Amino acid sequence: MDAPVVASGLTKTFKVPVRQGGLKESVKSLFRREFRLVEAVKDVSFEIGAGEIVGFLGPNGAGKTTTIKMLTGLLHPTAGDARVLGYQPWKRDKDLLRRIALVMGQRNNLQWDLPAEDSFLLNKAIYGVPDSVYRRRIDEFAQRLEVTHLLDKPIRNLSLGERMKMEIIAAMLHGPEVVFLDEPTIGLDVTMQRRVRQFVLDMNKEEGVTVLLTSHYMADVSAMAERVVVISQGSLLYDGALAGLAERFSSHKTIRVDTTDLPADLSGLGRVLERTPERVTLEVERDRVSEVASRLLAAATVTDLAIEEPPLEDVIERVFTQSR
Amino acid sequence: MTTENPFSLLSYYRAGARVGFQRDLQYRMATFMVLVAFLFEPVVYLSVWTAVARAQGGMVGGFDEGQLAAYYVVWTLVRIYNTAFDPKAWEWRIRDGRINTFLSQPVHMFHRDFSFFMGSKIAWTLMWIPIAAVLTLIFRPSIAWHPVNVGLFLVAIWGGYAVRFLVLYVLGMINFWTTRGSAIFGIVTALEMIFSGRLVPLQLLPAWAQDAAAWMPFRWTFQFPIEVLIGRLDTAQMLAGVGYQAAWALGLGLLFTVVWRAAIRRYEAVGN
Amino acid sequence: MGLQREMQYRANFWVQLLNSAIALGTGIAAIAIVYLHTDTLAGWSSVELVTVLGVHLMVGGFLRTFVFPNMYRLMMDVEEGTLDYTLTRPADSQLLVSVREVEMWSLIDVVSGLGALVWAATRLADRLGPAHYLAFLLAVVCGSAILYCIWLIAATLAFKVVRVDNVMQMLSGVFEAGRWPVGVYPRWLRTGLTFVVPLAFAVTVPAETISGRVDWPWLAAAVAAATVALVAARLVWLWGIRNYSGASA
Numbered sequence: 001m002d003a004p005v006v007a008s009g010l011t012k013t014f015k016v017p018v019r020q021g022g023l024k025e026s027v028k029s030l031f032r033r034e035f036r037l038v039e040a041v042k043d044v045s046f047e048i049g050a051g052e053i054v055g056f057l058g059p060n061g062a063g064k065t066t067t068i069k070m071l072t073g074l075l076h077p078t079a080g081d082a083r084v085l086g087y088q089p090w091k092r093d094k095d096l097l098r099r100i101a102l103v104m105g106q107r108n109n110l111q112w113d114l115p116a117e118d119s120f121l122l123n124k125a126i127y128g129v130p131d132s133v134y135r136r137r138i139d140e141f142a143q144r145l146e147v148t149h150l151l152d153k154p155i156r157n158l159s160l161g162e163r164m165k166m167e168i169i170a171a172m173l174h175g176p177e178v179v180f181l182d183e184p185t186i187g188l189d190v191t192m193q194r195r196v197r198q199f200v201l202d203m204n205k206e207e208g209v210t211v212l213l214t215s216h217y218m219a220d221v222s223a224m225a226e227r228v229v230v231i232s233q234g235s236l237l238y239d240g241a242l243a244g245l246a247e248r249f250s251s252h253k254t255i256r257v258d259t260t261d262l263p264a265d266l267s268g269l270g271r272v273l274e275r276t277p278e279r280v281t282l283e284v285e286r287d288r289v290s291e292v293a294s295r296l297l298a299a300a301t302v303t304d305l306a307i308e309e310p311p312l313e314d315v316i317e318r319v320f321t322q323s324r
Numbered sequence: 325m326t327t328e329n330p331f332s333l334l335s336y337y338r339a340g341a342r343v344g345f346q347r348d349l350q351y352r353m354a355t356f357m358v359l360v361a362f363l364f365e366p367v368v369y370l371s372v373w374t375a376v377a378r379a380q381g382g383m384v385g386g387f388d389e390g391q392l393a394a395y396y397v398v399w400t401l402v403r404i405y406n407t408a409f410d411p412k413a414w415e416w417r418i419r420d421g422r423i424n425t426f427l428s429q430p431v432h433m434f435h436r437d438f439s440f441f442m443g444s445k446i447a448w449t450l451m452w453i454p455i456a457a458v459l460t461l462i463f464r465p466s467i468a469w470h471p472v473n474v475g476l477f478l479v480a481i482w483g484g485y486a487v488r489f490l491v492l493y494v495l496g497m498i499n500f501w502t503t504r505g506s507a508i509f510g511i512v513t514a515l516e517m518i519f520s521g522r523l524v525p526l527q528l529l530p531a532w533a534q535d536a537a538a539w540m541p542f543r544w545t546f547q548f549p550i551e552v553l554i555g556r557l558d559t560a561q562m563l564a565g566v567g568y569q570a571a572w573a574l575g576l577g578l579l580f581t582v583v584w585r586a587a588i589r590r591y592e593a594v595g596n
Numbered sequence: 597m598g599l600q601r602e603m604q605y606r607a608n609f610w611v612q613l614l615n616s617a618i619a620l621g622t623g624i625a626a627i628a629i630v631y632l633h634t635d636t637l638a639g640w641s642s643v644e645l646v647t648v649l650g651v652h653l654m655v656g657g658f659l660r661t662f663v664f665p666n667m668y669r670l671m672m673d674v675e676e677g678t679l680d681y682t683l684t685r686p687a688d689s690q691l692l693v694s695v696r697e698v699e700m701w702s703l704i705d706v707v708s709g710l711g712a713l714v715w716a717a718t719r720l721a722d723r724l725g726p727a728h729y730l731a732f733l734l735a736v737v738c739g740s741a742i743l744y745c746i747w748l749i750a751a752t753l754a755f756k757v758v759r760v761d762n763v764m765q766m767l768s769g770v771f772e773a774g775r776w777p778v779g780v781y782p783r784w785l786r787t788g789l790t791f792v793v794p795l796a797f798a799v800t801v802p803a804e805t806i807s808g809r810v811d812w813p814w815l816a817a818a819v820a821a822a823t824v825a826l827v828a829a830r831l832v833w834l835w836g837i838r839n840y841s842g843a844s845a
Contacts, residue, residue, distance in 0.1 A: 097429060102424065125332075125338070368773050379637070510615050528633060
């Protein structure tokens with residue numbers, strides 16, 4: 001079977017009006033506007049296999065949302081092609097729309113003044129979900145996300161996190177095969193984030209839902225996705241295992257040694273990130289790791305030594321700052 | 325809009341109308357106050373025209389006091405059936421991203437909005453009943469309770485709703501091109517005020533204005549349903565009116581599908 | 597950036613101008629339609645009726661410029677509990693909450709209302725002397741004061757009943773009744789528009805004055821009504837902030 005999501009050479013160029021200073025220019029711009037072309041997404045290709053969860057990373061304005069909008073049929077690409085479940089998404093074929101879901105921000109699916117249950121009923125009708133399936137899913141999803149007692153409360157009385165959970169339930173009711181989650185945990189507290197992550201993972205495992213996920217929180221991505229696609233300034237930077245990200249983008253590893261008798265001068269070994277009487281953390285170039293480690297072991301009585309990849313946040317930050 | 329399975333669309337309309345109904349029933353106090361606020365407008369017009377009729381010896385433009393009263397009492401119900409999706413609201417829908425969710429769903433948002441307002445109208449009508457009772461006691465309107473009139477009135481208020489909903493929906497498409505549509509909405513609202521029969525029965529307008537009104541959809545949304553219920557039209561005229569409503573709804577529906585396609589093409593090109 | 601804002605302002609200006617023109621246009625159209633069928637409406641000629649329209653637009657413009665935005669902000673402050681900052685300032689709180697916001701472009705309505713008044717007044721010029729203009733000024737000031745008081749009282753209710761937007765909306769509906777002289781209305785409504793929401797004083801009396809029919813007892817009553825309204829608004833306001841402090845303590 002073909003991969004449910006295929007992007008090949010997706011490109012989106014926006015025409016942006018040039019704003020000029022000066023009153024005269026502003027008046028002129030009312031009649032004839034000059035435009036500048038902005039390439040929001042440049043030749044992006046990737047595939048997502050059935051039942052995969054892929055994290056989609058990139059700094060703000062990198063083109064993540066633009067890409068998701070093309071994959072959900074909200075934007076027409078300037079060039080390139082895409083297939084979601086075999087359909088060109090921007091044709092917005094109803095059969096396709098019935099099989100995907102998009103969660104983009106808060107309260108998009110929900111009727112602000114009414115209990116969530118009413119909005120769910122509307123979605124049930126939109127997607128033609130049979131009664132029995134509907135009831136079962138509501139009960140199950142609400143229980144998993146711990147919102148059963150909130151189903152009859154108006155959305156406006158719910159907290160941000162509770163609303164997001166309802167939003168996700170609404171999006172999952174019709175049993176979509178592919179789900180696009182744009183920042184599903186933004187603004188949620190840690191417990192809520194964890195709950196939402198677990199829910200997405202369960203849906204993926206139990207129902208085989210394919211997920212493309214963007215998030216600001218590395219914790220989200222590392223908890224849910226084994227594979228990441230990174231874009232920056234509209235171009236694809238990396239597509240592969242999450243674990244490989246550090247290897248690819250970070251030229252350093254960290255070595256943490258628990259010891260009390262290291263020499264004061266460690267400048268020949270690497271950059272000292274942290275030093276306490278009992279512990280030293282060093283940043284060491286990747287190809288010198290084993291050499292430095294053995295020199296450390298030789299120079300002092302070491303009670304513990306750990307070689308670690310740098311924190312994912314740092315790697316990502318480095319990726320984005322480098323490419324800018 | 326097309327190629328829906330009629331059965332599933334019906335169940336969708338039921339669900340959509342339910343949401344509209346529930347929401348307005350939940351805010352019944354607010355809805356009731358809005359209804360009461362609505363009343364000032366027709367009471368003002370009625371007072372003015374009653375004063376004119378009295379100054380003219382009891383009749384003005386073929387309306388006596390009782391008929392004027394009937395006109396403006398039925399006005400209050402027709403006014404309810406004239407509320408529809410505000411063209412300005414498209415700006416919000418686009419800006420807050422809701423439109424993305426709706427576009428990614430397999431049912432056209434036209435049905436969402438149309439059914440929502442249908443449900444809301446039922447809630448409003450329920451709350452209108454006590455108001456109508458009080459108005460009837462005060463103004464003693466003369467209503468044509470003939471079953472043909474009542475039956476066709478039920479058709480005509482919904483027909484009027486459909487036409488007005490489409491007019492506003494087409495206008496709302498302007499928001500896909502500019503955020504400064506409010507000037508155009510203002511002009512249309514003013515035209516509608518005069519040429520729909522909302523301000524005054526069209527018979528009281530100068531002849532040229534009556535001719536102009538014949539070219540606009542507005543009279544079919546407002547004056548026509550009123551006239552059906554107050555018995556100023558014969559059966560043939562009533563049926564013709566319903567025909568005009570259907571023709572306008574059809575024409576506007578076609579116009580909408582064309583404009584909608586252009587709007588979405590533009591939206592797909594620029595996003596937001 | 598400043599220039600862009602400037603352009604934005606300009607756009608607002610044109611939109612506001614257009615809206616104002618539409619309001620004036622429909623107002624005049626309504627009057628024209630009425631006088632197609634009659635020569636007098638409750639004793640008013642068509643030119644005289646234009647003064648009513650003019651005063652209504654002008655006073656409406658005043659409300660939209662100075663009163664509505666402040667009252668709206670007051671309601672928001674009460675709802676969000678941010679009024680404390682204002683209440684702790686070393687100045688009169690009622691004055692403060694009444695002058696924080698100005699919706700400048702609505703002044704266009706004042707100007708277009710004034711335009712209608714000038715048009716009508718030049719046609720009625722042979723009836724008007726300096727006394728009329730002075731009396732008109734007095735009547736307009738009293739009328740505006742009364743309307744300000746009514747809206748302040750309604751907004752102060754927000755201290756007790758949190759959502760008062762409906763009351764506001766209803767008041768705006770009532771205000772529309774001021775487009776026509778109160779003499780047109782049936783007695784129950786006229787009574788309401790004289791004693792409850794005194795549009796009679798706010799619109800009809802000034803219009804009568806500027807169309808050369810100063811009714812001195814009514815003018816005196818307008819002054820008295822304005823005084824009563826100011827005192828009442830003051831008392832309600834004091835009661836309101838007492839309640840407010842009581843609530844947050």
